[in-house]
Amino acid sequence: MRSPDDGSSGPLVSIAIPFYGSYGAYFEQCLRSIAAQTYTRWEAIVVDDASGNDIAAAVIERIGDARIRLLRHSHNRGQAAGRNTAIRQSHGLLLMPVDCDDCLAPTHIEELVAALQAHPESGAAYADFELFGTVTGTLPWPAGNTRSLLREQWIPHPGTIVRRHLWESIDGYCEDEAFRAGNEDWDYFLSLAEAGLTAVRVAKPLYRYRQHPGSITSSQFERADYRMRELMYRRHRALFDRFGMRRPFLAGGYRASGKAFWRGGERLRGLALLARAAWLAPWDFATTVVSRMRGRAGHAILTPSAT
Numbered sequence: 207m208r209s210p211d212d213g214s215s216g217p218l219v220s221i222a223i224p225f226y227g228s229y230g231a232y233f234e235q236c237l238r239s240i241a242a243q244t245y246t247r248w249e250a251i252v253v254d255d256a257s258g259n260d261i262a263a264a265v266i267e268r269i270g271d272a273r274i275r276l277l278r279h280s281h282n283r284g285q286a287a288g289r290n291t292a293i294r295q296s297h298g299l300l301l302m303p304v305d306c307d308d309c310l311a312p313t314h315i316e317e318l319v320a321a322l323q324a325h326p327e328s329g330a331a332y333a334d335f336e337l338f339g340t341v342t343g344t345l346p347w348p349a350g351n352t353r354s355l356l357r358e359q360w361i362p363h364p365g366t367i368v369r370r371h372l373w374e375s376i377d378g379y380c381e382d383e384a385f386r387a388g389n390e391d392w393d394y395f396l397s398l399a400e401a402g403l404t405a406v407r408v409a410k411p412l413y414r415y416r417q418h419p420g421s422i423t424s425s426q427f428e429r430a431d432y433r434m435r436e437l438m439y440r441r442h443r444a445l446f447d448r449f450g451m452r453r454p455f456l457a458g459g460y461r462a463s464g465k466a467f468w469r470g471g472e473r474l475r476g477l478a479l480l481a482r483a484a485w486l487a488p489w490d491f492a493t494t495v496v497s498r499m500r501g502r503a504g505h506a507i508l509t510p511s512a513t
Contacts, residue, residue, distance in 0.1 A: 217249035217273070219315055219367065220296030224288025225306045227257030232307035232416060234265045239309035239414070241271045245316035250274045251292035252306075256282040286379035286390040293373060302367045309414035310365065311336070318367045321406045329398065330405040332366040333412035341417040349407045352399050356451040357458070361405050363391030365413035368398065375401045384437045387430035396442045428466035432479060435459030457487035 221240060225233060240250055254262045256279045266274050277291060289303050300319065304310070318331040325331075335345035350360035376397040379390055395403070435456055439446055446452045460483035468476030 215247075217247055217296075217298045219245070219248040219300045219302055219319065220293065220298030220370075221248055221250040222289040222292035222296070222301065222303045223250060223252045223306050224285045224292070225252050225254050225257065225262045226282075227259045227261050229307045230259075230261035230265075232418070233262065234268065236304065236306055236309055237265060237269050237271075237274060239312075240304070241269055241274070242312055243310065243315045244313050245319060248273060248315060249296060249298060250304075251296055252276050253288040253291045254278045255284070255288050256280060284381065284383075284386045284390075286385055286394075287381045290378040290381065293378060299370050300367050301370055301373055303364055305364045307416045307418065308364055309338075309416070311410075311412040311414065314365065314412040315367075317408050317410065317412060321408050322367065322369075325406045327404065328406040329372045329401075329403045330361070330366055330368045331408060332362055332405060333408040333410055335362060335413050335415040336411035337415055337417055339417040340419070344411045345415065346409070347407065349405065352445075353449045353451070355395060355399055356446055356449055356455055359392040359395060361395055362413070363394065364415070366405075368403075372398055372401050372403060380441065382437060384430070384434055387434065388427045389431070389434040389438065393434075393438050393441065396438060396445065400442060400445055425466055425470065428462045429470075430463070431466075432456070432459035432463040432482075453486045454490055457483045457490055460486065
């Protein structure tokens with residue numbers, strides 16, 4: 207296997223960018239942040255997921271950087287398929303997904319490639335997030351281990367560089383229809399964990415993560431969470447069973463979905479899902495309830511009474 211700095215002149219980092227026309231207002235800023243990288247050995251493959259317009263082509267033409275290419279899907283297939291299409295047509299030894307409404311700090315690629323060079327045993331490198339748009343701030347991503355990855359996704363997806371041989375070993379992203387609502391990235395890292403993934407963190411906010419109303423709504427995601435987790439468990443059963451994490455992992459999805467249906471007015475369905483969460487992980491359920499009750503009690507004490 208060649209090292210990241212093998213002396214060749216071709217692209218080392220291949221950037222996969224699924225695109226859909228509804229994100230057109232943000233797309234040029236995304237590509238210009240890539241074109242402005244201090245590290246120059248990259249290629250970017252944009253996959254238009256059957257937008258039905260020429261926004262992507264027009265933006266790429268305006269930027270005029272030969273390292274940026276455009277591919278198209280004949281019908282809408284989702285972000286996982288868009289990334290797979292881009293990567294299969296790429297050449298770099300290092301792979302990095304970028305969401306088409308986000309941006310990179312100028313040194314993002316340079317610093318992550320340097321981290322991988324300094325840690326050849328690591329299969330991935332990632333950075334913290336800078337939030338911008340409707341919400342601003344810094345979102346840190348402290349490193350975890352395989353067991354903690356089964357409880358929550360501690361490694362961010364967009365902007366993370368993964369060595370190509372790992373992506374090839376898992377045959378890319380799962381394109382199951384269930385992941386159209388999200389969690390295809392968590393499933394991706396679970397597959398990489400089965401392949402022995404270790405990651406190095408660059409504790410700087412180098413990935414600029416846009417917050418805007420066009421993002422996938424939390425309600426849509428939460429309602430589908432239990433179904434997505436059931437699929438992830440089936441796909442990675444041996445990994446979850448090895449760490450004894452099946453019940454808490456599934457319970458988290460049923461709990462999130464139950465609350466989403468309850469808030470949406472579908473009370474019976476919400477209660478049924480919450481009951482399933484309580485049965486799967488009674489201790490987790492009980493501690494969550496107690497925590498919420500304490501929070502409400504504290505709020506009641508701190509809220510001044512009407513005069």
